[in-house]
Amino acid sequence: MAKEITSRLENYSQWYNDLVVKADLAEQSAVRGCMVIKPYGYAIWEKMQAVLDAEFKKKGVQNAYFPLFIPKSFFSREAEHVAGFAKECAVVTHHRLMNDPDGKGVVVDPEARLEEELIVRPTSETIIWSVYKNWIKSWRDLPLLCNQWCNVVRWEMRTRPFLRTAEFLWQEGHTAHASAAEAEAKAREMVEVYADFARKTLALPVIVGHKSPNERFAGALDTLTIEAMMQDGKALQAGTSHFLGQNFAKSFDVQFADAEGKLQYVWATSWGVSTRLMGALIMAHSDDSGLVLPPALAPIRVVLVPIYKSDEERAAVLARFEGIKAELEALGHSVKIDDRDTLRPGFKFAEWEVKGVPVRIAMGARDLAAGTAEVARRDTLSKETVPVEGIGKYVDGLLKDIQQNIYDKALAFRDGHIRKCDDWEEFKTEIQKGGFLLCHWDGTAETEQAIKDETKATIRCIPVDSVVCEEEGRDIYSGKPSHQRVVFAIAY
RNA sequence: CGGGGUGUGGCGCAGUUGGCUAGCGCAUCUGCUUUGGGAGCAGAGGGUCGUGUGUUCGAGUCACAUCACCCCGACCA
Secondary structure, X not given: OHHHXXXXXXXXXXXHHHOOOOOOOEEEOOOOOOEEEXXXXXXXXXXXXXXXXXXXXXXXXXXXXXXXXXXXXXHOOOHHHHHHHXXXXXXXXXXXXXXXXXXXXXXXXXXXXXXXXXXEOOOOHHHXXXXXXXXXXXXXXXXXXXXXXXXXXXXXXXXXXXXEOOEEEEEEEEEEEOOHHHHHXXXXXXXXHHHHHHHHOOOOOEEEEEOOHHHOOOOOOEEEXXXXXXXXXXXXXXXXXXXXXXXXXXXXXXXXXXXXXXXXXXXXXXXXXXXXXXXXXXXXXXEOOEOOOXXXXXXXXXXXEEOOOOHHHHHHHHHHHHHHHHHHHHOOOOEEEOOOOOOOHHHXXXXXHHHOOOEEEEEOHHHHHHOEEEEEEOOOOOEEEEEOOXXXXXXXXXXXXXXXXXXXXXXXXXXXXXXXXXXXXXXXXXXXXXXXXXXXXXXXHHHHHHHHHHHOOEEEEEEOOOOOOEEEEEOOOOOOEEEEEEEEEOEO
16 A cells, blocks of 8 residues: 555656545535545544634634625625625525426526525625624724634635635634724734644744735735645645734724724634645645554544454453553543454554544554553654553643644644745746745746746745844846745645 | 547457457455465456447447547646
8 A cells, every 4th residue: 555655656646546535534525625524533623623722712712603605796895805705606596496397306486596696605705794793893892703614615717625615614703803903913913823733733833924915815905824735845824813904894894983983894804714624734744554643633532443353252352441541541542442342453453543642552362461562653653562550641741742843743744844035046946846945036926926937836834933034135037136035835 | 728648347458351148357246265575276256348320130340420539749836
């Protein structure tokens, strides 16, 4: 299998279709570009939700839910926003079906045309701001901090599993503030929440930075992003946080009376991460044996596999496992005893490796006699025989070590694939090899576009942490003066 | 929407210049032996070859049409 998978590293979409789909993470549905997420995969998403939700609550954000359908008139109020999303919207035009008069199945009832079409939300700014208008009257109502977990639909020309599905799950936060400074701070605060989550939970090193105007969210004054590097050196935008200024407040007429009683437009932010993060996980950490899940995210952290030749041995091992399980659960770790009787140990080992379970403990007759167990770690695929006595503490430490190791490995890979580049000819060849190039940019959209047209590389971000290098230099393409290097890469 | 490609048991594929009974691997079922890295042996079941029309003594194979899916590009989280 390893050889087969390795030969596909150049084409990750092939890879996770063949590997991870079979690993029960997800499967593609026949519905155009949509994805079925199977229980094991969904458990990973639920874990992401749980961790993020707790962070949001700490920041005073509350969950709410808004309608799936957006009347076309709402949608069209913010000009830039419409321009940004118009080409990829699913539109509801009718509300009823009928039997085909010619007896050929079911057809749309032409009588049931809607007076106003409904847009299936590609994002919820418009409907949320039309609701916020009624919620915000006074400075006392601010800040308003809501988040929504939901699905959205974007009718992309081309889809890719996890990275760009027509329908995807995400969270979108939408906040309203009394001042520009407060909103900008919020946008920055939330991108830091994402960065922290990516680093600590997903073990994914990310670079935080501003998007260039070309790459900004439609309708935003500033877009902050976390950018990750995949194992093929391509960049993946893993989350964004937008400072929307007063654009939506003005379009939807959301004003508040300040302390002096004067009417002012509110300042807004929005921010979101999606099931794309699952794609990021797969592409950043997986190896030839399958998925590698950081313990902080794994739905199952430790799997126990019994090895036996008789019912007596089986019972004895499983009895020991119950003790180990209780010990680990007391330390806060999720444990699964794989007591399936029809499958052999070797098969189970391979299966749990494909699923990315961080630690596997195997125990057989030899171990029973010696009072030991075999502990295997997924990240390095190494094994060690340890005494059952104190195994809980040992595994507890091991899990922390694995979490750190996965991050360190990804970080070392990323740092090994970031380099400065000051020569345009060199840039053109280097960028195709993958990785991030730190280059001077004159700040103009024209230069950025020209570079994109010639190389497909885009400015991933103007970094504000991780790889900041503010220094004087000359634009790699135009030669005009520049004050800071930015991150260029080919992106998914 | 452009450019390629693929449709053959549940899955993955082979099938030569048209030829007689359409094969192979995996999976499935039965039995025995196994069980510390994806088991071995023996046997069994399962396909109107995407669909339609045509050419032919004869079509999985050729022609035309049609449908579906995949890949590459433009768009994007």
